[in-house]
Amino acid sequence: MIRIKAGVPHRRRPRTSSRRSRCALTLGLPTVWGAVAVSYKFGCPLAEQNGLGARIVTSAVFFAVGTGLIIHVRRALLRELRQARKVAGAAQSVLLRPLPPRLAGLNIAAAQLSADRGASIGGDLYEAVATEHGVRVVMGDVRGHGLAAIGTVAAVLGSFREAAHDEPELGRVLGRLDRALARHLRERARAEHPASGLDPDNPVAEEFVTVLLLEIAGDGELRAINCGHPWPYLLSGARVEPLSRADPLPPLGPFPLPTDLAATDCGQLLDGESLVLYTDGAEDARSPQGHFFSLPEALTKAGRDRLVSPQTILRAVFTALLRHTNGRPTDDIALLVLRNERQHRLTSGARGTARSATYDPQPTNYLQRPLL
Known part of the structure; x- marks a missing residue:
């Protein structure tokens, strides 16, 4: 039985909004990381220098950007894997209950x-x-x-x-x-x-x-x-x-x-x-x-x-x-x-x-x- 408090309308949150927010987050973070790398490469004077210190800083920036992208992709894949396993487990428990x-x-x-x-x-x-x-x-x-x-x-x-x-x-x-x-x-x-x-x-x-x-x-x-x-x-x-x-x-x-x-x-x-x-x-x-x-x-x-x-x-x-x-x-x-x-x-x-x-x-x- 579903019970709803009197005087408070029950509104089900649309799933499309949550899916859109997840998609925006999935695509937005890599875009931000890429924009940071491009902005540093072409907008920062330090990136145009050939000294050892400038190269170390440039390498560190791109290493941080790459690491962030890898971590983000890994989290997205793990989230999808957990969801797939949850669905598969539910289907298997119905078949062989x-x-x-x-x-x-x-x-x-x-x-x-x-x-x-x-x-x-x-x-x-x-x-x-x-x-x-x-x-x-x-x-x-x-x-x-x-x-x-x-x-x-x-x-x-x-x-x-x-x-x-x-x-x-x-x-x-x-x-x-x-x-x-x-x-x-x-x-x-x-x-x-x-x-x-x-x-x-x-x-x-x-x-x-x-x-x-x-x-x-x-x-x-x-x-x-x-x-x-x-x-x-x-x-x-x-x-x-x-x-x-x-x-x-x-x-x-x-x-x-x-x-x-x-x-x-x-x-x-x-x-x-x-x-x-x-x-x-x-x-x-x-x-x-x-x-x-x-x-x-x-x-x-x-x-x-x-x-x-x-x-x-x-x-x-x-x-x-x-x-x-x-x-x-x-x-x-x-x-x-x-x-x-x-x-x-x-x-x-x-x-x-x-x-x-x-x-x-x-x-x-x-x-x-x-x-x-």
Whole structure:
């Protein structure tokens, strides 16, 4: 609500006047400095003398003028840079918005490390929303990294934020993501080749997105659809294991989706357990000596305390990653940690059932595989 004091008219100061004053200041100071230098050169008798003292004074005057111009230009550039970073930060926070610390009884922490300096987001994407179907989470990785992949990230995330609420089944959510990605790639192709159509050698034709869709029901039941993405790690105390070993679908983009998109049943997320979703930049990170980063080892160290929070896990893993890569990761890295704090009281039998789903000898589709 906007409140205005009675009797005092509210007048908004026009922005054009402030912009004009800034432009006048930007152009006026160099003009003044230049006028001072020209006036000294042609109007001061000292500048026409050839003695050592006169030369020293002339050099000092021109040095002061040049220094003033450099300082003025530097300040103007820094001011423009701060404004550009402010605008870019606002746009990036809208695209990859911060997740709430708690969502439907789940404690959540997420962060991304971009391979491009100055960018807070890149080719990785994640989102978590509470819906009537449960908490739905997406984690994805666009081909390539950095600022060039932001357009694809926006298309996939925008589609997920709507489909997660509209579609009752994860398979239909994935179908919406696939159609949104196809539209985005077609629009890029038309923009880059408006006359001749899509060039087969164009990078758009080879672009793909790995996607992991996860649904956590109110009782902790886990269902997932994986399209070429690494499976999350399940943390139960100091025990770290993959959530599933099922074969994933191909990534979105190059191949059509199968007609039957049944989600994989991944058991239950019990009270006190955590899931760590990540992009392949985490496990592909290398040290200067060429050694790969061991994400399970870092998670084991971070999860020794059963009461450890997702924020602590996130901080510990990113610290280990930056130390391993000497502060220079070569790919975008995203991590999302979810911890169940719904205080469910499950019996040991229910716990065993949740972690020992058996293989169905006659699966309805090839997503049904032996679970842990």
